[in-house]
Amino acid sequence: MAEQVQRQRIFSGIQPTGNLTLGNYIGALRNFNLLQDEYDCLYSIVDLHALTVRQDPTELRKACLRTMALFLASGLDPEKNIIYFQSQVSAHAELGWVLDNFTYMGEMSRMTQFKDKAAKHADNINCGLFTYPVLMASDILLYQTNLVPIGADQKQHLEICRDIAERFNAIYGDVFTIPEGYFPKVGARVMSLQEPTRKMSKSDPEDTYIAILDKPEIIRKKLRRAITDSENSVVYDPENKPGVANLMSIMSALTGRSMDDISNEYSGQGYGKFKDAVADSVIAALEPIQREYERISADKAYLQQVMDSGRERAGAIAHRTMLKVRKKLGIAPWKL
Numbered sequence: 386m387a388e389q390v391q392r393q394r395i396f397s398g399i400q401p402t403g404n405l406t407l408g409n410y411i412g413a414l415r416n417f418n419l420l421q422d423e424y425d426c427l428y429s430i431v432d433l434h435a436l437t438v439r440q441d442p443t444e445l446r447k448a449c450l451r452t453m454a455l456f457l458a459s460g461l462d463p464e465k466n467i468i469y470f471q472s473q474v475s476a477h478a479e480l481g482w483v484l485d486n487f488t489y490m491g492e493m494s495r496m497t498q499f500k501d502k503a504a505k506h507a508d509n510i511n512c513g514l515f516t517y518p519v520l521m522a523s524d525i526l527l528y529q530t531n532l533v534p535i536g537a538d539q540k541q542h543l544e545i546c547r548d549i550a551e552r553f554n555a556i557y558g559d560v561f562t563i564p565e566g567y568f569p570k571v572g573a574r575v576m577s578l579q580e581p582t583r584k585m586s587k588s589d590p591e592d593t594y595i596a597i598l599d600k601p602e603i604i605r606k607k608l609r610r611a612i613t614d615s616e617n618s619v620v621y622d623p624e625n626k627p628g629v630a631n632l633m634s635i636m637s638a639l640t641g642r643s644m645d646d647i648s649n650e651y652s653g654q655g656y657g658k659f660k661d662a663v664a665d666s667v668i669a670a671l672e673p674i675q676r677e678y679e680r681i682s683a684d685k686a687y688l689q690q691v692m693d694s695g696r697e698r699a700g701a702i703a704h705r706t707m708l709k710v711r712k713k714l715g716i717a718p719w720k721l
């Protein structure tokens with residue numbers, strides 16, 4: 386029998402804060418389904434990372450479960466993929482501590498996300514916020530990850546992860562796989578509805594994004610208010626008409642229609658009609674996910690089972706890496 390070839394491993398983390406957006410769906414979640422047959426995929430809900438800013442415990446707990454239910458509702462198969470909570474595999478925090486000792490203050494101070502967040506949360510510039518990228522490196526390195534799907538905002542963090550891994554390997558030999566960024570061929574980058582030169586983000590104000598769970602009338606209202614321009618022509622020109630281009634690419638991503646096709650149908654009809662058509666396509670795409678979400682969130686036994694199995698499968702892989710790390714470092718061995 387032919388030997389099974391080891392598949393490449395993909396790891397991605399998403400914070401359980403705010404509401405997952407249409408951008409998360411089009412740019413990430415939807416594509417995850419295309420990866421599951423070709424790669425070994427882990428998707429972690431990184432609840433430890435969420436602690437770097439103050440959270441309301443009741444809200445955080447809800448957001449954790451909502452995120453898992455949304456992963457499942459978007460079609461991620463929990464048997465083909467490992468879906469789990471970061472905090473439930475204690476090796477993340479352990480390896481995070483270990484790697485802190487291989488990371489320099491200077492490196493962390495240069496992280497642009499740290500500088501941004503420190504400015505935004507000036508009253509709570511804690512050590513967790515500072516070492517956030519080390520915990521992220523642990524997430525990735527624990528699983529001997531080959532590929533990490535990330536947006537441009539996380540490139541610097543992946544770079545530092547590689548630096549830390551190479552530094553560790555240079556001292557102790559080949560312990561960690563050096564990960565690379567994975568930039569999917571398909572999947573448009575969805576921009577803010579109010580500032581279409583910025584990425585749509587769940588941590589921005591409500592009217593700038595569409596949440597996957599937004600009700601149809603809210604979706605329509607937000608899209609009607611989306612910033613466009615004063616030209617009234619539906620033409621794909623991201624440079625000069627970023628607002629219109631964003632709405633067109635949302636529609637194109639969800640319906641499979643080409644920009645030319647969309648442009649031909651809506652040009653010269655005014656933005657009102659076009660925006661309503663975009664809303665129709667968004668509502669139609671999200672409606673089945675919302676229905677599935679309601680069904681799954683009501684099924685506690687199922688969620689519990691997905692959670693338990695994810696924790697176990699992720700934990701087993703992480704444990705193997707930690708055994709290796711322990712041995713190399715010379716901290717107390719697991720077995721004498």
Ligand code: TRP
Nearest residue numbers: 396397398399400431521524533
């Ligand atoms: N920092 C990432 C973000 O905010 C989330 C994250 C945590 C992550 N750990 C990760 C992403 C590991 C990829 C791999 O988007």
